[in-house]
Amino acid sequence: MLVRAGLHTVQVIGVPEGPAPDADAVVVALKSRTTPAADAVRESLAALHWLRAAGARQFYFKYCSTFDSTPAGNIGPVAEALMAALDTDFTIACPAFPENGRTVFRGHLFVGDALLSDSGMREHPLTPMRDANLVRVLQAQSRGPVGLLRYDTVAQGPEAIHERMAALRGDGVRLAVADAIDNDDLRALAEACADLPLITAGSGVALGLPAAYAARGWLQPDAAAASLPAVGGAAAVLSGSCSTATNAQVLHWLQSGRPAFRVDALALAAGAPVADEALAWARERIAAAPVLIYATSAPQEVKAVQAALGTERAGQLVEHALARIAAGLGRLGVRRFVVAGGETSGAVVQALNVRTLRIGATIDPGVPWTQAEGRPLLLALKSGNFGSVDFFAKALTQVE
Numbered sequence: 001m002l003v004r005a006g007l008h009t010v011q012v013i014g015v016p017e018g019p020a021p022d023a024d025a026v027v028v029a030l031k032s033r034t035t036p037a038a039d040a041v042r043e044s045l046a047a048l049h050w051l052r053a054a055g056a057r058q059f060y061f062k063y064c065s066t067f068d069s070t071p072a073g074n075i076g077p078v079a080e081a082l083m084a085a086l087d088t089d090f091t092i093a094c095p096a097f098p099e100n101g102r103t104v105f106r107g108h109l110f111v112g113d114a115l116l117s118d119s120g121m122r123e124h125p126l127t128p129m130r131d132a133n134l135v136r137v138l139q140a141q142s143r144g145p146v147g148l149l150r151y152d153t154v155a156q157g158p159e160a161i162h163e164r165m166a167a168l169r170g171d172g173v174r175l176a177v178a179d180a181i182d183n184d185d186l187r188a189l190a191e192a193c194a195d196l197p198l199i200t201a202g203s204g205v206a207l208g209l210p211a212a213y214a215a216r217g218w219l220q221p222d223a224a225a226a227s228l229p230a231v232g233g234a235a236a237v238l239s240g241s242c243s244t245a246t247n248a249q250v251l252h253w254l255q256s257g258r259p260a261f262r263v264d265a266l267a268l269a270a271g272a273p274v275a276d277e278a279l280a281w282a283r284e285r286i287a288a289a290p291v292l293i294y295a296t297s298a299p300q301e302v303k304a305v306q307a308a309l310g311t312e313r314a315g316q317l318v319e320h321a322l323a324r325i326a327a328g329l330g331r332l333g334v335r336r337f338v339v340a341g342g343e344t345s346g347a348v349v350q351a352l353n354v355r356t357l358r359i360g361a362t363i364d365p366g367v368p369w370t371q372a373e374g375r376p377l378l379l380a381l382k383s384g385n386f387g388s389v390d391f392f393a394k395a396l397t398q399v400e
């Protein structure tokens, strides 16, 4: 979102040591969604501390556009801890991402045409979302009063939002869930919130911040902010996500007759040298065309594997194998990777020893190409449910 609107943006994985990279915006990626709240707070405060030392003017706590959380956190506890550290008593909460079908109206989050509580998120293994009323959801995990910044106000634009925020704050509200149903709403919110020390939101609100910063003379958006250097070498797709979208993307790749190797979780558990086999298979092919190596399976197969091995062990076996395969592919000369799956991406990035990513052009909403800082290595890291059905080929075509 930031890059698309002209900000040079770098993402660091975990709280780094030392000085910040040269950029308009720096994103610190934490794995804090489902850790115990106290750990999420500690890590988030460490990130804040480092960003402050780097000279950041404004802070943005980004969470999932499906508001993934539980009554124990971690959205409320982290937001309140950051507010306390920044000595501020008001901010908004807005997961809306209309381009991906996430909208907020009267405080209720919709996924496409369904309320959050009627969407697939209802059955999420870690953060089942069974209430679409975000005021109630956020209140359950926050100490201070949670309020609502209604659509009627948001639609009137930044000045009206400003006034209403002042009134809510006067009433003692500390966190205001903000309605937004399209990008204009997000732009209005961004402009109205650009002077707050802290914004909490999905990635959506960020799309309006570069213009708001430019209007304040803080920076000059650069139309070329998304350009990454061309990188030669081979290309590969690694997929460990079992989401509906990824299953369709893998199927699309197979049906278009492209080379693919399936990683079998049960064979891994039985001790078969699956990673070596995958690499031997890839070695023969990667010079000719990009290959796909996938563990992606349909829900009933995943259930069967999880029943046999345990959910955690199955996940770890597959992640470990895909990480080994990624490192091996790197040694074979693969320089452009498309990776499907959040946890899978974490494992691959670690295996490739990547700590800093420069963010490039958007492939599909929410998924950009990135470059390992200072290295001839491009990565597109796709969280499970994002991307069109032809995402893998589309991504690779963009960096051919």
Ligand code: ADP
Residues within 6 Å of the ligand: 240, 241, 242, 243, 246, 265, 295, 296, 297, 301, 302, 305, 306, 314, 315, 316, 317, 318, 319, 340, 341, 342, 343, 344, 345, 382, 383, 384, 385
């Ligand atoms: P998403 O972004 O779709 O949630 P993740 O990579 O975060 O994808 O999570 C998928 C998890 O499922 C990973 O831990 C992965 O190792 C595991 N996994 C992948 N394939 C299988 C499979 N065939 N059986 C069981 N677990 C699997």
